[in-house]
Amino acid sequence: MKEPQIINRTIDVSIIIPVLNAEAFLESSLRTLRDYAVSCGYGVEIIVVDDGSSDRTLEIARSYAGSIRDYTILHLPENKGKGGALKEGFRKARGAFLVFTDADLPYGIAMFGHMLGQMRAQTDLSLLYGSRSHPASQSRKKYGFIRNAGRTFFKYVVQSVLLSGIPDTQCGIKMMRKEFAVLLLECSRVDRFAFDIEMFVIARKNSLLFLDFPVELIHHKESSVRLVADTLMMIWDIIHIRLRLGRGEYER
Numbered sequence: 191m192k193e194p195q196i197i198n199r200t201i202d203v204s205i206i207i208p209v210l211n212a213e214a215f216l217e218s219s220l221r222t223l224r225d226y227a228v229s230c231g232y233g234v235e236i237i238v239v240d241d242g243s244s245d246r247t248l249e250i251a252r253s254y255a256g257s258i259r260d261y262t263i264l265h266l267p268e269n270k271g272k273g274g275a276l277k278e279g280f281r282k283a284r285g286a287f288l289v290f291t292d293a294d295l296p297y298g299i300a301m302f303g304h305m306l307g308q309m310r311a312q313t314d315l316s317l318l319y320g321s322r323s324h325p326a327s328q329s330r331k332k333y334g335f336i337r338n339a340g341r342t343f344f345k346y347v348v349q350s351v352l353l354s355g356i357p358d359t360q361c362g363i364k365m366m367r368k369e370f371a372v373l374l375l376e377c378s379r380v381d382r383f384a385f386d387i388e389m390f391v392i393a394r395k396n397s398l399l400f401l402d403f404p405v406e407l408i409h410h411k412e413s414s415v416r417l418v419a420d421t422l423m424m425i426w427d428i429i430h431i432r433l434r435l436g437r438g439e440y441e442r
Contacts, residue, residue, distance in 0.1 A: 199233050199259075199260065200233045201233045201234070201235045201260060201284040201285045201286075202232040202233040202234065202285055202286060202287065202306065203232060203233070203234050203235075203285045203286075203287045203288070203289055203302065203306055203365075204234075204235050204237060204279075204283035204284060204285035204287070204288045204289070205223065205227075205234060205235070205236050205237065205289055205290075205291075205302070206237045206239065206276060206279035206280070206283065206288060206289070206290040207219070207223075207236070207237065207238050207239065207279075207290070207291065207292075207293050208239045208241055208272055208275035208276055208279065208290070208293065209238060209239065209240055209241065209243065209247050209251070209275075209293040210240075210241045210242065210243055210247070210269065210275075210293075211243045211244060211245045211247060212243065212245075212247045212250075212293045212294070213243075213245040213246040213247050213250060215293070215294045216247055216250045216251065216293060217250050217253075219293055219294060219295050220236075220238075220250070220251070220254045220258070222295060222299060223236050223258070223295075223299065224236075224254065224257060224258045226299050226302070227258065227259065227260075228259075230302070230303060231303075232303075232306065233260075233285075234260065234285075235260035235261070235262065235283070235284060235285060236258055236260065236261050236262070237261075237262045237263075237264065237279045237282055237283060238251045238261075238262070238263050238264070239264045239266065239275040239276070239278050239279045240263065240264065240265045240266060241266050241269050241270055241271070241272075241274070241275040242266050242267060242268045242269035242270070248263070248265055251263045262282055264278050264279065264282065266278065270381050271381040271382035271383070271385070272381075272382060272383050272385055272386075273378065273380050273381040273382055273383070273384070273385025273386075273388070274381035274382075274385075276290055276385065277374070277375060277378065277381070277385075280371045280372075280374065280375055281375065283368065283371065285368065286367070286368050287306060287309055287365055287366070287367060287368065288365065288366050288367075288368060288371050289302060289305065289363070289364065289365040289366075290363070290364060291362055291363040291364075292362035292363075294409070295408075296362060296407055296408060296409060297320060297362070297363050297405045297406065297407060297408060298406070298408045301363070301403075301405075302365075304403075305318050305365045305403070306365070308401075308403075309365060309367065312399070312401075314399050315367075315399050315400070315401060316366060316367055316369070316370040316393060316398040316399055316400060317364065317365070317366045317367075317370060317389070317390075317393055317398065317399075317400035317401075318364065318365045318366070318400070318401055318402075318403060319358075319361060319363075319364040319365075319400060319401075319402055319403070320358075320361040320362070320363040320364065320402070320403060320404075320405040321357065321358040321361055321402035321403065321404070321405065322358050322361050322405060322407070323357035323358040324358075324402055324403065324404040324405070325404070326404035327404040327405050327406065328404075328405075328406040328407065329406070329407040343421075344421055344424065344425075345357060345358075347425060347428060348387060348428065351428055351429075351432055352387060352390075352391055352428060352431060352432060352435070353387065353390050353391065353394070356390055358402070359386045359387050359390055360383070360386055361405060363405060364386075364389075370393070370398065373392060373396065373442060374389060374392060376442065377392050377439070377440050377442065378392065379430075379434065379439075380427050380430075380431065382420075382423055382424070382427060383420060383423075383424055384423075384424045384427035384428060384431065387424075387427075387428060387431060388427075388431050388440075391431055391435055391440055392440045395435065395440040395441050396440070396441060396442055
């Protein structure tokens with residue numbers, strides 16, 4: 191009897207989803223991603239990185255192992271932070287392009303194809319990032335006074351100290367070339383939320399092209415960011431990023 195052939199599918203895009211205590215919405219997100227991978231028309235792999243969850247997140251992720259093609263689950267026994275989880279996903283990614291977004295898919299996934307098209311059309315483009323500050327962006331979410339004040343202060347610090355001209359570093363959807371992901375793995379030292387900021391610093395220091403695009407906030411869960419504690423940690427990370435930048439550690 192002739193042995194069945196195993197065909198290795200070309201992976202165009204690696205979708206990386208860092209998750210932490212996401213049992214309330216992860217199943218819905220995985221169903222959406224599964225259906226998208228079947229219908230999108232290009233090769234997709236899905237990488238879920240469980241960043242030390244204490245609820246049923248890992249159990250739910252594993253329950254989809256038999257129904258999603260090219261599906262990888264990475265379990266981190268201890269919480270590493272957003273940047274640490276993403277870098278674990280980058281190491282496993284096989285796609286020519288990598289996209290990451292928040293686990294509740296707040297901006298949907300329909301734009302993945304448009305992002306891929308732009309990345310393919312602009313061969314010198316290393317990073318494409320969503321920006322809530324883009325004039326064409328739409329959001330139904332209204333933040334309270336304290337959170338708005340915190341966001342405004344944080345943006346001011348980031349633009350003053352490191353990244354003038356980039357009003358939104360933290361929007362939860364970005365696509366990059368694999369080569370840029372490799373550079374990030376080589377240069378990045380930040381594992382928490384400030385990883386996104388360090389990403390832009392590395393891109394700018396190495397004269398790489400990055401562009402923003404408008405986003406529409408489709409739905410919104412309560413943020414896991416602790417306004418005071420996480421903002422202080424991010425400012426601490428920003429100080430260290432600035433010191434590393436001054437020492438030339440980000441240039442290759």
